[in-house]
Amino acid sequence: MGQSGGGCGSGRRSAARAALLGLTVGCGGAGEAEPKDSAPAGDAGATADGGAGADSGWAAEGDPATVALHGACPLDRRWGGFVVDVGPRYSAVTGAVADGVVPVTVLRPGPHEGDCQMLLRENPSCDPPCAPDQACDFDGSCLPYPRNQDLGPVSIRGLSGPVSMDPVPPGTTYFDSAVPHPAVEGDALVQLDTAGGAYPAVRLHGVGPEPLVSDTLAWVVGEGDLPLRWAPPTGLGRSRVEARLMVDQHGLSPYTLVCSFEDDGEAAVPAGLLRSLLGAGVSGFPSGTLRRRTDDQAALPGGGCVDLSVSTTQLATVEVDGHTPCDSPDDCPPGQICNIPLETCQ
Amino acid sequence: MTARALLLLLPLVACGGDDKAAPEAGGADGSADGAGDDGADTGGDSAAPAPDCPPAPLPVEQAYLPNFTGAEDFAFDPEGYLVSIDQLGNLVGIKRDGSSRLILPGASTFGAGTRFHPNGELLFNAADRGELVAVDPATGGSRVVLGGLEYPNGLEVDAEGFAYVAEQISGRVRRVDPDTGDFSFVARGLYNPNGLSFTADEETLYIGSFGGGTVWSVSRTADGGWTTPAVFGESPESPGVPPNLCLDAAPGTSCPLFGAGIGACAVDELGDARCLPALDEGACGGLAEGDACTTTLLGQTFAQRCTLSDAGALFCPAIDAALTEACKRVDMGGTCRVGVEEGFCYPSFEGVLGCYLSSTFTEGYTRDCVDRAEGDACVVYDALYPTLGVCQPGAEYGLPGLACLPEYGLGEHGGLDGVAADVCGNVYVTEYVLGEIWRFPPTGGAAERVVTLDSEWIPNLHWGNGVGGWERDRLYVMDRANFGVFELFVGVEGR
Numbered sequence: 001m002g003q004s005g006g007g008c009g010s011g012r013r014s015a016a017r018a019a020l021l022g023l024t025v026g027c028g029g030a031g032e033a034e035p036k037d038s039a040p041a042g043d044a045g046a047t048a049d050g051g052a053g054a055d056s057g058w059a060a061e062g063d064p065a066t067v068a069l070h071g072a073c074p075l076d077r078r079w080g081g082f083v084v085d086v087g088p089r090y091s092a093v094t095g096a097v098a099d100g101v102v103p104v105t106v107l108r109p110g111p112h113e114g115d116c117q118m119l120l121r122e123n124p125s126c127d128p129p130c131a132p133d134q135a136c137d138f139d140g141s142c143l144p145y146p147r148n149q150d151l152g153p154v155s156i157r158g159l160s161g162p163v164s165m166d167p168v169p170p171g172t173t174y175f176d177s178a179v180p181h182p183a184v185e186g187d188a189l190v191q192l193d194t195a196g197g198a199y200p201a202v203r204l205h206g207v208g209p210e211p212l213v214s215d216t217l218a219w220v221v222g223e224g225d226l227p228l229r230w231a232p233p234t235g236l237g238r239s240r241v242e243a244r245l246m247v248d249q250h251g252l253s254p255y256t257l258v259c260s261f262e263d264d265g266e267a268a269v270p271a272g273l274l275r276s277l278l279g280a281g282v283s284g285f286p287s288g289t290l291r292r293r294t295d296d297q298a299a300l301p302g303g304g305c306v307d308l309s310v311s312t313t314q315l316a317t318v319e320v321d322g323h324t325p326c327d328s329p330d331d332c333p334p335g336q337i338c339n340i341p342l343e344t345c346q
Numbered sequence: 347m348t349a350r351a352l353l354l355l356l357p358l359v360a361c362g363g364d365d366k367a368a369p370e371a372g373g374a375d376g377s378a379d380g381a382g383d384d385g386a387d388t389g390g391d392s393a394a395p396a397p398d399c400p401p402a403p404l405p406v407e408q409a410y411l412p413n414f415t416g417a418e419d420f421a422f423d424p425e426g427y428l429v430s431i432d433q434l435g436n437l438v439g440i441k442r443d444g445s446s447r448l449i450l451p452g453a454s455t456f457g458a459g460t461r462f463h464p465n466g467e468l469l470f471n472a473a474d475r476g477e478l479v480a481v482d483p484a485t486g487g488s489r490v491v492l493g494g495l496e497y498p499n500g501l502e503v504d505a506e507g508f509a510y511v512a513e514q515i516s517g518r519v520r521r522v523d524p525d526t527g528d529f530s531f532v533a534r535g536l537y538n539p540n541g542l543s544f545t546a547d548e549e550t551l552y553i554g555s556f557g558g559g560t561v562w563s564v565s566r567t568a569d570g571g572w573t574t575p576a577v578f579g580e581s582p583e584s585p586g587v588p589p590n591l592c593l594d595a596a597p598g599t600s601c602p603l604f605g606a607g608i609g610a611c612a613v614d615e616l617g618d619a620r621c622l623p624a625l626d627e628g629a630c631g632g633l634a635e636g637d638a639c640t641t642t643l644l645g646q647t648f649a650q651r652c653t654l655s656d657a658g659a660l661f662c663p664a665i666d667a668a669l670t671e672a673c674k675r676v677d678m679g680g681t682c683r684v685g686v687e688e689g690f691c692y693p694s695f696e697g698v699l700g701c702y703l704s705s706t707f708t709e710g711y712t713r714d715c716v717d718r719a720e721g722d723a724c725v726v727y728d729a730l731y732p733t734l735g736v737c738q739p740g741a742e743y744g745l746p747g748l749a750c751l752p753e754y755g756l757g758e759h760g761g762l763d764g765v766a767a768d769v770c771g772n773v774y775v776t777e778y779v780l781g782e783i784w785r786f787p788p789t790g791g792a793a794e795r796v797v798t799l800d801s802e803w804i805p806n807l808h809w810g811n812g813v814g815g816w817e818r819d820r821l822y823v824m825d826r827a828n829f830g831v832f833e834l835f836v837g838v839e840g841r
Binding site for chain 1: 450487492526803
């Protein structure tokens with residue numbers, strides 16, 4: 001467990017959530033958004049050639065072996081962030097930063113073990129329903145809807161091609177859907193700069209992940225630990241490997257099991273947490289991802305946080321073994337009864 | 347229609363006119379066969395040819411197209427792309443030849459209903475954020491149309507451009523103006539509404555129940571409102587929709603939160619009698635966390651300790667203290683012990699970890715029916731998930747004598763997901779985890795099996811748009827399990 005509790009949030013729930021987030025991200029480290037010497041805050045005008053940083057080539061300056069990486073933002077302070085992801089078929093660059101947190105995106109921590117943590121997505125309910133410009137909070141109140149902010153042009157150096165993004169109206173989102181695939185080479189230093197707009201300029205870093213090769217992408221979730229193997233990095237090894245396992249409960253509050261492992265080639269998802277995940281119900285579609293990633297964050301004025309994730313992702317197939325869902329005795333093998341509330345044979 | 351279906355009709359709420367102009371009844375011809383005039387699809391001002399009915403004989407032939415996204419829903423665009431949100435959360439278009447286009451990275455980690463608006467925008471439900479989102483496919487520019495939706499899944503769009511969103515948790519269907527986010531209610535008080543589809547003339551909207559196995563129909567009224575939802579049909583072996591016990595109950599009466607324990611009847615601000623979660627916060631008034639408290643539920647009294655809820659309020663949990671004590675230093679899923687019996691820790695319906703003991707299962711389900719007759723209302727005294735039910739023969743469930751069985755379905759049968767109507771008035775539904783496609787005739791009633799697909803997860807289905815090989819007279823069904831698409835040769839076009 002990394003940094004936890006304390007300064008990440010306020011109040012009891014925030015502390016609990018912050019404790020959770022210490023698992024994968026830690027909450028300290030980065031300071032306020034740092035003024036960028038070549039792009040004064042408030043200069044949101046994009047240039048025809050791509051805006052910020054388009055003047056001096058696209059290699060990031062610095063040493064990927066030592067550049068500071070401060071982890072991802074805690075969910076209850078995460079006003080937004082940027083993602084560079086190399087998927088199996090294409091690469092994607094995207095980002096958005098708002099002026100607050102949409103409550104439903106703050107996942108409630110469940111049990112944890114080792115490098116793994118259960119997260120529960122709760123569904124807040126507001127009566128009467130909130131207006132279009134409002135978001136529903138967990139206490140049933142309606143909040144002003146967090147609005148994405150114009151950060152000015154955003155450039156990313158160190159990728160396989162130049163990336164310079166202006167905010168796309170009307171939602172003020174940033175993305176580049178034409179970045180060459182793969183978007184980043186292993187151990188390449190990645191540097192993201194916002195020119196400054198609604199917030200002062202921000203600089204974030206990442207290190208390109210080596211390709212993620214695993215021979216355990218067919219996950220069978222049964223009684224024991226779920227073993228995972230992958231080829232460890234041959235270079236700098238700045239990354240961690242995240243395994244994420246979700247069972248969509250089709251409307252009920254779903255748990256997600258998230259693990260953040262050292263990138264050393266092997267790990268196991270603990271049986272106890274897998275049992276917890278299945279105990280929460282398996283009436284929905286199970287899915288899994290294995291992701292090699294680096295994360296960096298910076299604070300925003302007003303208590304917010306923005307982060308950058310640079311990752312490569314593989315999809316896993318998930319099969320639930322040793323669990324028989326049921327809603328009638330006919331669904332259960334001889335000698336077992338259907339536990340109706342848990343929808344499982346036992 | 348089953349007895350359950352008859353009961354179902356009672357709680358449903360008709361919704362009156364809204365603040366926008368009443369939609370014109372364009373296309374409604376009052377035809378007895380429900381086929382309408384087919385005008386909605388062509389958009390032309392001349393008479394459309396009569397639909398080619400009936401569809402192909404059953405079971406229909408099928409083909410399989412691999413290498414798509416396994417998304418919850420999808421839509422066909424004018425360039426021949428099947429547009430959907432992939433497992434990485436990106437909105438992508440994929441053609442039949444495998445060529446693809448990344449439209450909007452980072453669209454949603456759980457995208458659901460997906461439809462094109464007449465103006466060319468793509469609308470989708472971001473179920474992970476409770477939002478309806480609009481995207482310009484040309485630029486990728488996106489905006490949140492409306493937030494605060496309670497598990498928005500099904501989505502439909504009419505020719506005027508209004509979006510219809512089914513909120514599974516709240517049991518509502520909203521009609522949303524995508525330009526402003528303004529909304530009105532089409533139906534409320536439904537059980538897990540999910541898939542949506544209009545008839546060809548857009549006068550009637552079909553709503554599927556995920557878990558109830560029921561398809562309702564609501565129709566536009568002359569004043570711009572909607573009729574009370576009526577049962578159009580039920581899929582075979584579906585559990586039916588449970589009755590709303592709060593309709594005639596006093597506020598505060600215990601009621602079943604289907605699949606989520608016990609709540610209390612209340613009238614919400616829209617005037618609907620609903621069963622809502624209700625923690626006993628009053629028992630902890632003036633007390634601190636950990637202080638002793640006492641609460642009652644279903645005639646049982648529990649001596650407990652004041653506990654902080656997820657919403658940050660102190661309440662007195664309705665669960666045996668011995669069960670919570672056994673899980674005090676145990677994580678969810680961990681082993682616990684009460685006396686000599688071993689169990690595992692599991693959250694109660696109020697979110698408090700308690701020790702689940704399998705030995706209590708039989709007693710919990712039979713205790714209240716010992717002195718009752720079959721069909722009587724009863725209580726399931728499950729230690730973690732108490733609920734209400736009806737006394738029924740328990741042998742079927744491996745239980746002796748009469749057992750108290752809850753009246754809801756969340757399992758395999760009745761898990762209707764996608765709904766799609768053809769120009770002949772037939773209504774097709776997917777039964778999610780069973781791979782079944784059912785077809786109801788235009789008059790509703792009994793469904794017949796169109797085909798059983800080799801997949802455990804089939805969410806939504808749509809007709810092709812006639813572009814890029816997506817044929818208008820074929821139904822396409824997403825296969826979440828294998829990331830492919832089934833192509834069904836139904837021989838009749840969609841609406």
